[in-house]
Amino acid sequence: MSELDIGILALQGDVAENLMSTMEAMNELGIDGSVSQVKTPDQISAVDGLIIPGGESTMMGQLSITNGAMNSLKEKIESGIPVLGICAGMILLSKNSKDRVLGATKQPLLDVLDVEIERNSFGRQKDSFEAEVSLDAMDIPSFQGVFIRAPAVLRTGSGVETLGKFNEKIIAVKQGNILATSFHPELTRDVSLHKQFVKMVKDSKS
Amino acid sequence: MIPLSGDLAKAKGIKSENVESVDVTKGTSTLKRGFAHMLKNGVVMDVTTVEQAQIAEEAGAVSVMVLDKLPSDVRKAGGVARTASIRIIQDIMDHVTIPVMAKCRIGHVYEAKVLAEANVDMVDESEVLTPADENHHIWKWDFTTPFVNGARSLAEALRRIEEGAAMIRTKGEPGTGNVAEAVLHIKKVNDELRTIKSIYDSDDKQGLVSMAREFKVSLDLVEETAKLGRMPVVNFAAGGIATPADAAYLMSLGCDGIFVGSGIFKAEDAMERARAVVLATTFWEDADAVKEAQKMINEKQSILGLDVNNLELRMQERGGSS
Known part of the structure; x- marks a missing residue:
């Protein structure tokens, strides 16, 4: 183990x-850990921390209902394991999501992060952008934010801490064991946000 | 982190602006290639109407590709195949939340500009349409919108990447419902990748120079690709995929995802089939899950399919030599 x-x-x-x-x-933290791909309820139930990556949130939501992953994800997150949701992952974690153009959609959500999301908040792909953001509460003063058809948080519930904003829009939040960003730290060489997440997982185990 | 091999740092498509004293940059390779990375393990479906786009979204497609006619109808109709009506493309963009792509003719810079202005998320410079320039593809670095291109070999793929493509797909033979050519193309790419990787691993610089000459691309791009041992951008399968088992087979050959053209909406069970192809693509490693997906479709309702050896028109040869 x-x-x-x-x-x-x-x-x-x-x-x-x-x-x-x-x-x-x-590696950089000197932690002996393993990282694996999880799809099934059994695989999900075995992990100490979970990352929901970027992709298409509608597709991931529908598929996780089909194979029963949706319920195990929800149970696991509610049991308190740290989770990082990136872009589509942030949308999936939210209680409420609407599209900037289409408005309300029927897409399945995990309903654990008390925020309202606006999908494609900055526009379509041509308006995807890179810009420096700061996440001072995470001890990350400067991070190259890669925003791809990115969502933004319109409204936060009482237990939700805003970690970062871009142009008046909330782009990173934390609620207890849940961390979520609009941008894609995994597309850059800077692993400082992943390091903070690994520390969260380590702390939750000790 | 994603590979940025062959990146052109000062491309015209990169736009910088200042928003409330913060520098904002659009159209970089990280953004264009990153967009394609978000589609991985997903299915992009060809559609011609809003209704088809909505069926695709509901079935779990990661994106839709808008055409005037499905490839098999392009084949039947003959004549010149051009980009789809802008009104239909925009209507589809107003009705689905997933990304919307559209095809332009090979080399047709202004069809591509029109699509970019219409705000499609990705342009497919496609051999399914009639080429506008037999000798040159579009110089895609001039665009802020990302492009996907077809390729039958690693050489073709690297030439397209050198022109600025942010994503590659196999050409296969579109509109045939026959997966054989897509299989041939991905296997050729895999063989060529193994070859250049072994040349790189044996520290044979002269060998890499020969490959760059043979491929007609820069040595740098060949060297970086050889080092990676894989295509430096996301590579999907396309051309002739008709069933869940087709999709799973191509995933098993190392493709990052699937484009389905006529295979879904020329079948008589489009809704079920769309869902089944998505399931088979996601769970391709689990043969039982693929069987369950295959069970959702009825072979009697599949697209009839064509023998690729007796075709009047081989779309894959378009733009191949340049």
């Missing part, structure tokens, strides 16, 4: 990139 087992939800999206960033983060 390794010290920590972190799972990347591997139904769809940029799974391998998160796997590499998490392994690199463990």
